[in-house]
Amino acid sequence: MPYEPQSMRENVCKVIIVGGGIAGLTAAAWLSKKGKKVLLIEKNEDCGGLVSSITRNGFHYEAGVRALLNAGIIFPMLHELDIELEVVKSSVSVGIEKEILHIEDKNSLYKYKDLLIRLYPESKADIEKLIKIIRRIMKDVDVLYGIDNPVIKDLWRDKRFIFRKLLPWLPKFLLTLRKIDKLQMPVEDYLKAIVKDPSLRDIITQHFFRKTPSFFALSYFSLYLEYFYPKGGVGKLAEAMEHRLRELGGEIKTGTVINRVLAGEHTIMDQNNVAYHYESLIWAADLKTLYKITDTRRLSERIRLKFEAKKKMMLAGRGGDSVYSLYLEVDEPLESFKQIAHGHFFYTPSKQGLGEVHTEELNKLLRNWQNDNKKQVFVWLGKLTRLNTYEISIPGLKNPDLSPKGKTGLIISFLSDYDLFEKVYESGWYTEFISELEKLVLSVLSDSVFPMLKDKVLNQFSFTPLSIKNRVSSSEGAITGWSFQEPIPVINQMARSARSVLTPIPSIFQAGQWVYSPSGVPMSILTGKLAADKVLKKS
Numbered sequence: 001m002p003y004e005p006q007s008m009r010e011n012v013c014k015v016i017i018v019g020g021g022i023a024g025l026t027a028a029a030w031l032s033k034k035g036k037k038v039l040l041i042e043k044n045e046d047c048g049g050l051v052s053s054i055t056r057n058g059f060h061y062e063a064g065v066r067a068l069l070n071a072g073i074i075f076p077m078l079h080e081l082d083i084e085l086e087v088v089k090s091s092v093s094v095g096i097e098k099e100i101l102h103i104e105d106k107n108s109l110y111k112y113k114d115l116l117i118r119l120y121p122e123s124k125a126d127i128e129k130l131i132k133i134i135r136r137i138m139k140d141v142d143v144l145y146g147i148d149n150p151v152i153k154d155l156w157r158d159k160r161f162i163f164r165k166l167l168p169w170l171p172k173f174l175l176t177l178r179k180i181d182k183l184q185m186p187v188e189d190y191l192k193a194i195v196k197d198p199s200l201r202d203i204i205t206q207h208f209f210r211k212t213p214s215f216f217a218l219s220y221f222s223l224y225l226e227y228f229y230p231k232g233g234v235g236k237l238a239e240a241m242e243h244r245l246r247e248l249g250g251e252i253k254t255g256t257v258i259n260r261v262l263a264g265e266h267t268i269m270d271q272n273n274v275a276y277h278y279e280s281l282i283w284a285a286d287l288k289t290l291y292k293i294t295d296t297r298r299l300s301e302r303i304r305l306k307f308e309a310k311k312k313m314m315l316a317g318r319g320g321d322s323v324y325s326l327y328l329e330v331d332e333p334l335e336s337f338k339q340i341a342h343g344h345f346f347y348t349p350s351k352q353g354l355g356e357v358h359t360e361e362l363n364k365l366l367r368n369w370q371n372d373n374k375k376q377v378f379v380w381l382g383k384l385t386r387l388n389t390y391e392i393s394i395p396g397l398k399n400p401d402l403s404p405k406g407k408t409g410l411i412i413s414f415l416s417d418y419d420l421f422e423k424v425y426e427s428g429w430y431t432e433f434i435s436e437l438e439k440l441v442l443s444v445l446s447d448s449v450f451p452m453l454k455d456k457v458l459n460q461f462s463f464t465p466l467s468i469k470n471r472v473s474s475s476e477g478a479i480t481g482w483s484f485q486e487p488i489p490v491i492n493q494m495a496r497s498a499r500s501v502l503t504p505i506p507s508i509f510q511a512g513q514w515v516y517s518p519s520g521v522p523m524s525i526l527t528g529k530l531a532a533d534k535v536l537k538k539s
């Protein structure tokens with residue numbers, strides 16, 4: 001067992017963490033490891049939040065994120081928590097119409113260039129310029145994630161890391177941060193100066209969240225090479241964290257929704273009016289909820305004013321893009337799919353691009369909404385499904401044990417707008433809408449890349465932005481925190497990330513996808529660790 005100073009073990013106090021997603025699990029496990037008595041409270045019957053897996057009829061699927069990126073964070077965190085997780089590579093393919101590229105190494109970027117030139121020969125010069133930019137960004141990504149994130153490392157235990165890795169890396173890292181700051185503009189706008197053909201611009205950007213910062217979007221080619229998949233499914237990561245937390249003596253209470261925070265009394269209340277008292281609270285769930293349900297009476301005037309100002313900003317913000325997913329059980333062996341693509345596949349059936357379909361046309365539909373405009377919406381849905389980019393995950397191709405013999409499970413998804421699904425629901429034709437959407441997606445994909453889907457689907461079900469909101473209570477069904485289209489009410493500069501976990505109330509910290517932007521699994525883990533460190537420092 002590694003050496004721990006005696007004082008850390010004696011200094012036991014009660015910390016409550018709300019939200020058993022990956023951020024809350026990280027914070028709770030880390031604090032438990034450091035000898036704190038923690039209680040983790042989760043609304044669902046199982047932990048994991050958007051890092052979870054489901055099994056149906058022997059088919060294994062992801063309910064949230066499909067594969068993981070280390071980003072210098074996940075593996076070092078597992079190491080610090082003494083967790084062993086068996087993983088495999090999650091290889092990526094990219095396809096447009098009949099062109100499909102399997103991304104194997106950094107040189108695949110040049111094959112991607114050739115693929116784009118074959119599809120858009122008149123844009124050859126623009127494509128060459130773009131590829132040079134992506135190549136430069138890939139070098140910056142190498143620096144960014146070049147060493148284990150020092151926030152995660154227990155630096156006192158690893159002095160060699162400080163002298164051999166951290167100090168030589170630091171100047172390069174600071175230079176890279178400056179480059180990233182210069183590439184914050186939305187990728188759609190940035191590309192206008194480089195690529196003239198709007199269809200080509202769409203094809204490059206339409207599977208990113210709207211207005212994604214350029215660095216983040218254009219770094220994806222590097223990230224495609226880094227995806228990994230826990231054996232048994234993504235949910236195994238959360239399971240492993242939960243198991244370790246219990247081993248370390250942490251307490252977990254599931255099926256419990258916190259709906260009031262009485263900050264002046266250091267107390268939270270659940271749906272049954274049960275009160276829980278804390279010395280420190282880490283909120284690792286939706287932030288709008290925290291600000292809505294917190295009662296600031298009995299706090300100082302100064303803190304209350306600061307809290308009210310923050311609350312106004314939070315409530316004016318908007319959750320980011322959501323996702324629609326179609327889950328399929330297919331009576332066709334894995335081998336048939338393996339011949340076409342890897343288990344993580346970004347596919348666009350038409351090189352035309354979405355144009356205004358998912359922006360202006362959708363906004364117009366929503367602005368002029370009438371409960372009986374079903375026909376108009378279905379026509380629009382036809383265009384959306386024909387022109388969109390799909391993220392297709394086939395768990396069995398990553399880990400063959402995850403599909404019944406001779407059969408294949410698929411998760412087909414694309415970015416979706418929460419408001420559309422909500423309006424359809426309120427208009428009373430949600431079931432019909434979902435059934436039309438499923439039919440359209442199946443028809444587009446069986447007419448293009450997966451002809452074997454015709455007549456081979458045994459079962460299917462959908463998971464929509466409304467399902468995501470119901471499952472994890474995330475504002476607007478967002479999957480990675482705040483929308484890039486509105487002012488972001490939290491920290492979004494890496495150099496300031498340590499402050500992202502502070503709230504105006506000294507005994508309350510925040511963690512997870514809502515507290516730093518852009519976010520995702522690695523940043524949720526990082527902020528979970530940062531929040532835990534703040535609690536440790538305070539006590």
Ligand SMILES: Cc1cc2nc3c(=O)[nH]c(=O)nc-3n(C[C@H](O)[C@H](O)[C@H](O)COP(=O)(O)OP(=O)(O)OC[C@H]3O[C@@H](n4cnc5c(N)ncnc54)[C@H](O)[C@@H]3O)c2cc1C
Nearest residue numbers: 019021022023043049050064065258285512513520521524
């Ligand atoms: C389809 C999909 C694809 C994705 N792809 C990627 C990707 O490629 N890369 C990437 O990095 N990320 C990706 N993500 C996002 C990533 O999964 C999330 O950003 C991350 O898991 C968020 O973790 P979290 O712990 O911050 O929040 P969550 O997972 O939302 O956890 C919050 C937890 O709090 C609980 N909770 C909420 N309110 C309360 C309450 N009042 N009381 C008690 N408990 C409460 C919820 O039930 C939930 O378990 C994807 C997500 C989805 C859905």
